[in-house]
Amino acid sequence: MSNIDKFKKLYNFEFEKIKTGSFEEVSEKYLATYKDGKEKGYTPVFLTVDEYLLKTFEISMKDENTDNMIDIFNKNLEKAKNINPIELFNKFIEQNADSIKSNVNEDFTKNNYEINDSNKNNLKFLTIFNNEGNLKDNVILVKVPTIKPYEILAYFGMGSEGIATVKYWYEKYGAVPAAITYDEIEFYVERPVLTFEEAKKLAIEQYAFCYGLLWECYDTLDELASAIYKNVHWYFWWS
Known part of the structure; x- marks a missing residue:
């Protein structure tokens, strides 16, 4: 059974297999589909349906003693209603104060970097292409x-x-999960951060959400903030 067929057994969702396209064509397709979804009541997302993603579904179902991913959806969504993310961020800051301080320059401003904003309004998906720039399978x-x-x-x-x-x-930024692999998520951001002070605060929140952002993707929180600033694209990788 193919990976796509295995996915179809888990989810009764409409989907289209993406077979070819440049970075620009894929982004244009996403934005057009996102607009269509707002009118018709759905939200699009790219999935790379490889053996690793399917394995994460399998592990999740085994951990929850179910053979239905929708059971997990309902359970986690209900639990999320009682969670205050601000409290999560504050707890993370308290527990990781030394790490955060060592990765922030208190005198840092956007003028410390030569920030090129020219590409930040262009949505460019990275996770669905391989290192050679070719579309991945499935x-x-x-x-x-x-x-x-x-x-x-x-x-x-x-x-x-x-x-x-x-x-x-x-709710705050219009950040929409737009592409998912087994260990990466890319977001399309409708209302990107427009002040550097806000970007610095958001960088700490993103660090709390994905601890591997530092060292794996960015050297410091300041560098992460410069990437977030005015950007319609966010990237996360759990290595």
């Missing part, structure tokens, strides 16, 4: 039946704290 664009984009992550197995965090970011 990439699909799924029409998830929800008008609440943060619920996408609940459908695909994210825990309640992550769901609560992404709900908060969606």
Whole structure:
């Protein structure tokens, strides 16, 4: 059975297999589908349906003693309702004060970096292409039946704290999960951060959400803040 067929057994969602396209064509397709979804009551997301993603679904179902991913969706979404992400961020800051301080320059401003904003309004998906710039196998664009984009992550197995965090970011910034692999998420951000002070605060929140952002993707929180600033694209990688 192919990976796509295995996915179809788990989810009765409409989807389209993406077979070819440049970075620009894929982004244009996403934005057009996102607009269509707002009118028709769904939210699109790219999934790379490889053996690793399917394995994460299998592990999630085994841990929850179910053979239905929708059971996990309902459970985690309900638990997320009682979680305050601000409290999560404050707890993280308290527990990681030394690490945060060592990765922040108190005198840092956007003028410390030569920040090129020219590409930050261009949505460019990275996770669905390989290192040679070719589209990966088994990439699909799924029409998830929800008008609440943060619920996408609940459908695909994210825990309640992550769901609560992404709900908060969606309400504040219009941050929408747009591409998912087994260890990466890319967001399309409708209302990006427009002040550098806000970007520095958000950098700490993103560090709390994905601890591996530092060292794996960025050297410091200041560098992460410069990437967030005015950007319609966010990237997370759990290595």
